[in-house]
Amino acid sequence: MSAAVLSVFVEQAKTKYILENPKSASLYEKACLYMPGGNTRSVLHVDPFPLTFVKGEGANATDADGHSYVDLVGNYTAGLYGHSNPTIRSALLSALDAGLSLCSATPYETDLAQAVCDRFPSIEQVRFTNSGTEGNLMALAAAKAFTKKEKILVFGHGYHGGVLLFPDEKEPHGITVPHGFVVGRYNDVERTRQIIKGNASQLAAVLVEPMLGSGGCLPASREFLQMLRTETQSVGALLIFDEVMTSRLSPGGLQLTTGIIPDLTTLGKYIGGGMPFGAFGGRRDIMALFDPRSPSYIPHAGTFNNESLSMKGGYVGLTEVYTPEVATRHNENGDAFRARLNNVAEGTSMRWTGIGSLMNVHFSPKKCETVQEIFGLKDQSLRSLLYFDMLKAGFHLAKRGFIALSLEVTPEHEERFCEAVKEFLDRHQEFVRLQEA
Ligand SMILES: Cc1ncc(COP(=O)(O)O)c(C=O)c1O
Known part of the structure; x- marks a missing residue:
């Protein structure tokens, strides 16, 4: 027909x-x-x-x-969590009752940070944002600052947020942020290995979804992820897993099921208990870049980074509902x-x-x-x-x-x-x- x-x-x-x-x-x-x-x-x-x-x-x-x-x-x-989970709902109401916009540190963000660090093997320390897009932007900034290198390897059909989208294997265009992106072919082990080796002196990071989400729920092969781990280590680039979607696929995301542990991980979506949410976290020595006690720290701003509803809803969600x-x-x-x-x-x-x-x-x-x-x-x-x-x-x-x-x-x-x-x-x-x- x-x-x-x-x-x-x-x-x-x-x-x-x-x-x-x-x-x-x-x-x-x-x-x-x-x-x-x-x-x-x-x-x-x-x-x-x-x-x-x-x-x-x-x-x-x-x-x-x-x-x-x-x-x-x-x-x-x-x-x-669906539309009306009673545990999440009462957590949100209690945060609401305690007053919004306290403009201070709150116990909620430490609770959620601890829960996140406990769950995801790569995350020793974490910082919160309001979206997965922002989490990825911050992770890329961290990788460039930490390695003092410029290029980022991403993959065609990968999606990392509204300004980080790579619909095909061509040079990024449209509204993608202007980093020095190299676009590889997802799951192509040998070609990607050559790209990493060929860009060794300039490569700050590889940013990859362990399963393409928007790209059609296509899992990365183990061999591909393992190669990324080995080759990034050998050229001194950071491996960043975008687990904004995949973090829910086991108690500790696909990094837990594959046993392949990235240097940095980005999170988002359900982790805020249904409220706007994003995060980036990973190795303590990399996250230390953001420590405001250091004279040369990198600022990480965001009026709503620790807003109470997502922090409290997220904590209760991870510890009481999505155990x-x-x-x-x-x-x-x-x-x-x-x-x-x-x-x-x-x-x-x-x-x-x-x-x-x-x-x-x-x-x-x-x-x-x-x-x-x-x-x-x-x-x-x-x-x-x-x-x-x-x-x-x-x-x-x-x-x-x-x-x-x-x-x-x-x-x-x-x-x-x-x-x-x-x-x-x-x-x-x-x-x-x-x-x-
Ligand atoms: C893998 C992945 N990374 C990042 C993002 C961006 O997250 P947000 O929409 O919260 O900015 C998404 C959103 O769909 C995503 O699927």
Whole structure:
């Protein structure tokens, strides 16, 4: 069946969506008056307009037109705790009751700092920011100051924040901050080794996600991470793991499961208990750069770096809700769920990649092994069709086919989702049939 027929199906799905969501449509029209494209976070834009959600409870979110969905986006990993976790809620209320904007050190940040250092093997000391983007910016500044070198190796399809995005393997462009970036190929062991050796005298750091998050939930190979560890050590560059997304994939992130320990780690998302959050931390000798008792310290500013809600919510979240045992169980469950989805998809072009509670759908005639294969796939229409069909079935996933399971998602939700995916595949057999070898 041709791509033209598929795009007719997508257009039909959009037409139904428009008819069924008049209130979201009119709220979007109003938003367009005051914000470009009616939007203040690009990833939330949906063509023809995004749904406006007005309430969230547990695993469910309700839109302005009264439709209720099981939320499988989980705020792109930040929504791990769901929408109304009672323990987090009471922690936030108690911080609120103690008064905001104290403009001082508080006990909360030390508690959270201790919890973070206890959990992540590379983090001896930590500093907080308000976003993962800022955490990465600060980690890069630290690496350059510590090594007194200039270049940073990153990887195509890596995402490290709104001003640190590398959509392909070309020179960064657009709004990426102007560091001396070299862009490598993710999971390409030999080529990357040569880049590191070739830039030895100038390389300050390698910044890498141990699994590409926005890039399609594609895990780094162990061999790749191990090579990065060995080669950075040999040329005197720092290895920085961006675990903003992946830190939830075990009690201590992917650094714990792989046993490969970076010099610095950046964090974000759920660690603030659902509040705005970011962090960077690592070796004590590197973090000492920021010690204000030293005459030559590097300033690290930020009005809200230690604001009480994220510090308190984050601490309670890590120590009382997402305990090591819960983290392990949650990700075992995610692995089993992804395996079930791949079972349902057996014999079709649908594939689910990921680790633990994070996964992404791809439509590919063969198993997706590399980033190049995934991004070589030209037609994203099936993802659009899946997005609109899943909304009809009562599930909200990211439009790029990304799922981040919250702690509120139950086996019953998962069962129903597998059923809905099966129906999708049956309904659209002609588009998901595997090509003849
Ligand atoms: C791996 C990774 N790093 C950094 C960031 C940026 O975090 P924030 O959106 O909090 O700035 C993100 C956000 O999606 C991310 O996925």
